[in-house]
Amino acid sequence: MSPSITVRHGDASVQLDAGATALQALKALEAIRGAIVAAQVTLPDGTARQWDLDRPVPDDVEVAGIAADTDEGRAILRHSAAHLMAQAVTDLFPGAKxxxxxxxxxxxxxxxxxxxxxxPEDLERIEARMHELARERQRYVREEVAREAxxxxxxxxxxxxxxxxxxxDGTILSAVDVGGDDEQAGADGAEGAGGEPTFTVYRNVRPGGEVAWSDLCRGPHVPSTERVPAFKLLRSAGAYWRGREDQPMLQRxxxxxxxxxxxxxxHLELLEEAKRRDHRKLGRELELTHHPDELGPGLSIFLPAGALVRKQMEDWIRDETLARGYVPVYTPHIAKEDLWRISGHLQNYAELMYPGMELDDSASAYRLKPMNCPFHILAYTSRTRSYRELPLRIAELGTVYRYERSGVVNGMLRARGFTQDDSHIFCRADQVVxxxxxxxxxxxxxYAAFGLGEPSRVAVSTRPDDKSIGTDEQWQYAERALMQAAERSGYxxxxxxxxxxxxGPKIDIHARDAIGREWQLTTIQVDFNLPERFDISYVGDDGxxxxxxxxxRALFGSIERFFAVMVESFNGAFPTWLxxxxxxxxxxxxxxxxxxxxxxxxxxxxxxxVEVDASDGTLGNKIRAAQTSKVPYTLVVGASEAEAQTVAxxxxxxxxxxxxxxEAFVAEVVAEIAEKRPREHG
RNA sequence: GCCGAGGUAGCUCAGUCCGGCAGAGCAUCCGCCUUGUAAGCGGACGGUCAGGGGUUCGAAUCCCCUCCUCGGCUCCA
Structure with a gap:
C-alpha cells in the first residue's frame, strides 16, 4: 500500500499516489486548459515555484498549469530553446564551452x-541542427546532484x-543579475543535506534512453524538445563573461x-516592421534629419522638414511649461572646469565628458556641458532667495554633450549631442512629493498629447552600489519621496x-509606441547633493x-530621442498638427x-x-510623390474645382x-490642427 | 573601448570570392508630352569605389592602419 498525497487546484482536491508528477496531478484535477509548458506549485508555506511537468509533486500543494502563451510560459520554452541551441552548438562545434x-x-x-x-552560415547550420534535435523528441530530465558531483x-x-x-562564496545573486531576466545557474537553494547547496542538472534524453546532452540549470523546462514549437536564431554578437570588461569575451x-x-x-513581422520604421531610414527618406560622416557620431542635423516637427514639439513644451508656473532661462554650452569640479561631474562623470578646451590666456580649461543643472543653480544663486519664491521652477531646452563610447551610439536614440527639455525645481523638503x-x-x-497613451511603466531607481555621493539618510529620504509621489499619482x-x-534617485517613465515597443522617455530625479555642493540656500520665514x-526633470527626456520615437511610432506619417x-x-x-x-x-x-507641386510630371506622378511624402492632405485641383471653388x-x-x-476644407483642417494642440501658442 | 558585419553616384543596390575600361534603377536637370487620383517617353548630369599606406605591369576587388555605420557587450536622455 503506497502512501498518498493530496493536491489541490482552486476548489478541487484529489488524492494521488506519492510520486505522482505535476502533469498527473493537473490531469487528475482536470486543470489543464490549452497548451501548458510547466506547472506552478504552491507549497504549504505559501511559496509558489515553477515545476517541471514530469517532476513529482510534494504533499499538500496547490498546482496550476503555466500556459505556453503567457509571458511566464514563453520564458520557460525559450529557456528550453536555449538548451536546444547549446546542444546543437556542442554537436557542431566540439570543444565549445x-x-x-x-x-x-x-x-x-x-x-x-x-x-x-x-x-551567419554557422547560425543557419545551428538552427537546422536544432530542428533535427527537436524532432528527436528528447525529454528534459531534471536531476538533483550534490555540489561535488x-x-x-x-x-x-x-x-x-x-x-x-x-x-x-555567496555571490550567486550577482550571477543571476548577469543573466538578465533569468539565470542558468542550477542552484536550487541551500537545501541539500549538511547545508551543501543542491544543484540541478537537466539532461536531454533520447527516446532510447541515451543522454544526449546535460546542462547545469535551475529549470524548469518543457517536457520534451518537440514542445519548443517555433524558434529562429537571429544574430550573434560578442559579450563579456558576466558582463565585465575584464572578463573573456564570449560569443552570444x-x-x-x-x-x-x-x-x-x-514576431518576425514585427521586427521587419520596426526595420521599415527605423528613424534613420525614414529620417533620410522624408528629409527630416541628416547625419553626415563629417559631423561625427551621435550628432544630428535637423533638415527643414524635421525642424518643423521639432518646432511643434518645442512649442508645446515651452507653452505648457510656462502655463504650469515654470520660468525660462538660457544658458551657455560651455563653462569653466571649476564649475564642473564644484558640481562633482569631474569626479563622478568625467568619462562621459568631452575633454577640456585649454586656452592660452586662461588658468582654467573650459568644458562642454553634459548636464544643465549647474547653470540652473547659478541662475538660482543670482540673488538671495526667499521661501516665498519656492518652488522655483527653472526651465530650458538645454543642449548637452556627452562623450558616449563609440560602440553605444545609436542614431538619435543614444546620441552624443542632444537637447533636454530640462527643468530644475528648487523647493523645500515638504514640497518635494x-x-x-x-x-x-x-x-x-x-504622452497623451503626442499620441503615446498612458505611461506603460513607472520605475523608481535607487542608490547605485558603486559611485554615488550623499548620506544614507539623504538617499532614504529622497527615495521615499519618489515612491510616495509614484503612489499618489496612481501608477x-x-x-x-x-x-x-x-x-540622487530617480523615477523613469516609459511609454509604448504604435507597434508595442517600450521607450524610456521621462526622467525625474531628486537631488540633495548639488544644493549642498553649491551651498545654495533660501531665507525661511524664521529669517x-x-x-x-x-x-x-526632463519630460521628453531628449528631444532627439522623443523625435525619433515619434518618427517610428507614426511611421513618418505625423498627425496633421505635427x-x-x-x-x-x-x-x-x-x-x-x-x-x-x-x-x-x-x-x-x-x-x-502648405506646398504646391509645380513640377511638370503627370498627375499620377505627382499624386505618388505626395503619398510617399506622407503629407496628411493632398488637394487635387483642375478645371471643375477652379470653376466651383472646390478641391478634391x-x-x-x-x-x-x-x-x-x-472654405469648408480650410475650416476643417484648421480645427483639426487646433484640436491636436491643447494649448495653442498665444 | 571590446566582438562581429559593413562603407561603390543624393538614395537603394550590382560588381569584390577568382585583380584587367566603374554599372543599374530612383532622384536631379533638359527636352517631348498637357495630363483627373501611386511611377508617360527620351537625353544629360552625377564617383578620389570612406580615407591613407602597401603588394602588383595593373587594385573598388588582395594586405595593413584610420574614420564612419550597423548589431551586440556595457551604458543611458
Whole structure:
C-alpha cells in the first residue's frame, strides 16, 4: 500500500499516489486548459515555484498549469530553446564551452566560448541542427546532484564550474543579475543535506534512453524538445563573461522562440516592421534629419522638414511649461572646469565628458556641458532667495554633450549631442512629493498629447552600489519621496535597485509606441547633493538660511530621442498638427497652377503649412510623390474645382472626397490642427 | 573601448570570392508630352569605389592602419 498525497487546484482536491508528477496531478484535477509548458506549485508555506511537468509533486500543494502563451510560459520554452541551441552548438562545434543561456524579452540567448566567432552560415547550420534535435523528441530530465558531483560532471566546462563556485562564496545573486531576466545557474537553494547547496542538472534524453546532452540549470523546462514549437536564431554578437570588461569575451547567439509558428511569424513581422520604421531610414527618406560622416557620431542635423516637427514639439513644451508656473532661462554650452569640479561631474562623470578646451590666456580649461543643472543653480544663486519664491521652477531646452563610447551610439536614440527639455525645481523638503507628482502628471499629459497613451511603466531607481555621493539618510529620504509621489499619482511602480544617478534617485517613465515597443522617455530625479555642493540656500520665514531640495526633470527626456520615437511610432506619417507639410496642392495640369496657388494662399493665411507641386510630371506622378511624402492632405485641383471653388481632398489615410468647398476644407483642417494642440501658442 | 558585419553616384543596390575600361534603377536637370487620383517617353548630369599606406605591369576587388555605420557587450536622455 503506497502512501498518498493530496493536491489541490482552486476548489478541487484529489488524492494521488506519492510520486505522482505535476502533469498527473493537473490531469487528475482536470486543470489543464490549452497548451501548458510547466506547472506552478504552491507549497504549504505559501511559496509558489515553477515545476517541471514530469517532476513529482510534494504533499499538500496547490498546482496550476503555466500556459505556453503567457509571458511566464514563453520564458520557460525559450529557456528550453536555449538548451536546444547549446546542444546543437556542442554537436557542431566540439570543444565549445557554454556559459549562460537565459530567456530574455521576446527571446533567449546563450553565450559560448568557441575557437572563432560564429558566422551567419554557422547560425543557419545551428538552427537546422536544432530542428533535427527537436524532432528527436528528447525529454528534459531534471536531476538533483550534490555540489561535488556537479563540479566533477562539469569539470571541462569552466564557466559552469565558475557558477557553482559562485554559490560557494555567496555571490550567486550577482550571477543571476548577469543573466538578465533569468539565470542558468542550477542552484536550487541551500537545501541539500549538511547545508551543501543542491544543484540541478537537466539532461536531454533520447527516446532510447541515451543522454544526449546535460546542462547545469535551475529549470524548469518543457517536457520534451518537440514542445519548443517555433524558434529562429537571429544574430550573434560578442559579450563579456558576466558582463565585465575584464572578463573573456564570449560569443552570444540571440534567438527567439514562441508557442506557435503563427506567434513566431507575427514576431518576425514585427521586427521587419520596426526595420521599415527605423528613424534613420525614414529620417533620410522624408528629409527630416541628416547625419553626415563629417559631423561625427551621435550628432544630428535637423533638415527643414524635421525642424518643423521639432518646432511643434518645442512649442508645446515651452507653452505648457510656462502655463504650469515654470520660468525660462538660457544658458551657455560651455563653462569653466571649476564649475564642473564644484558640481562633482569631474569626479563622478568625467568619462562621459568631452575633454577640456585649454586656452592660452586662461588658468582654467573650459568644458562642454553634459548636464544643465549647474547653470540652473547659478541662475538660482543670482540673488538671495526667499521661501516665498519656492518652488522655483527653472526651465530650458538645454543642449548637452556627452562623450558616449563609440560602440553605444545609436542614431538619435543614444546620441552624443542632444537637447533636454530640462527643468530644475528648487523647493523645500515638504514640497518635494507635490512637485514630483506634478511632474508625473505633466509627463502623462505630454504622452497623451503626442499620441503615446498612458505611461506603460513607472520605475523608481535607487542608490547605485558603486559611485554615488550623499548620506544614507539623504538617499532614504529622497527615495521615499519618489515612491510616495509614484503612489499618489496612481501608477503601479517597480523598483530598479541601484539604477539611480550618482547624485540622487530617480523615477523613469516609459511609454509604448504604435507597434508595442517600450521607450524610456521621462526622467525625474531628486537631488540633495548639488544644493549642498553649491551651498545654495533660501531665507525661511524664521529669517534663517535653509537649504532647498532640487528636482531635476526632463519630460521628453531628449528631444532627439522623443523625435525619433515619434518618427517610428507614426511611421513618418505625423498627425496633421505635427506634420512638416500639412497640405499638398496638386494641379492636374500646369494650366491650373494659378488656382492651386490661390487655394494654397488661403490655407497659408490661416497658418497651415502648405506646398504646391509645380513640377511638370503627370498627375499620377505627382499624386505618388505626395503619398510617399506622407503629407496628411493632398488637394487635387483642375478645371471643375477652379470653376466651383472646390478641391478634391485625398487624405493620407482614408477615402478621397470630391467637390469639397475650399472654405469648408480650410475650416476643417484648421480645427483639426487646433484640436491636436491643447494649448495653442498665444 | 571590446566582438562581429559593413562603407561603390543624393538614395537603394550590382560588381569584390577568382585583380584587367566603374554599372543599374530612383532622384536631379533638359527636352517631348498637357495630363483627373501611386511611377508617360527620351537625353544629360552625377564617383578620389570612406580615407591613407602597401603588394602588383595593373587594385573598388588582395594586405595593413584610420574614420564612419550597423548589431551586440556595457551604458543611458
Amino acid at each position: 557554454w556559459a549562460i543561456g537565459p530567456p530574455i524579452t521576446d527571446g533567449f540567448y546563450y553565450d559560448f566560448d568557441v575557437e572563432r566567432p560564429f558566422t 556537479a563540479l566533477e560532471e562539469f569539470a571541462d566546462q569552466p564557466y559552469k564550474t565558475a557558477i557553482i563556485e559562485l554559490v560557494d 547567439i540571440y534567438g527567439t522562440a514562441w508557442e506557435s509558428k503563427k506567434a513566431l511569424k507575427a 507635490d512637485e514630483v507628482v506634478d511632474c508625473i502628471e505633466f509627463a502623462r499629459d505630454l 503601479d511602480y517597480q523598483i530598479d535597485a541601484g539604477e539611480g544617478a550618482f547624485y 534663517a538660511k535653509h537649504q532647498p531640495f532640487m528636482v531635476h 506634420a512638416p507639410v500639412q497640405v499638398q496642392l496638386v494641379p492636374v495640369a500646369a494650366d491650373f497652377l494659378g488656382y492651386a496657388d490661390e487655394v494654397a494662399g488661403r490655407l497659408r493665411a490661416t497658418g497651415v503649412r 481632398v485625398r487624405p493620407y489615410r482614408g477615402d478621397q472626397r470630391k467637390d469639397v468647398q475650399v
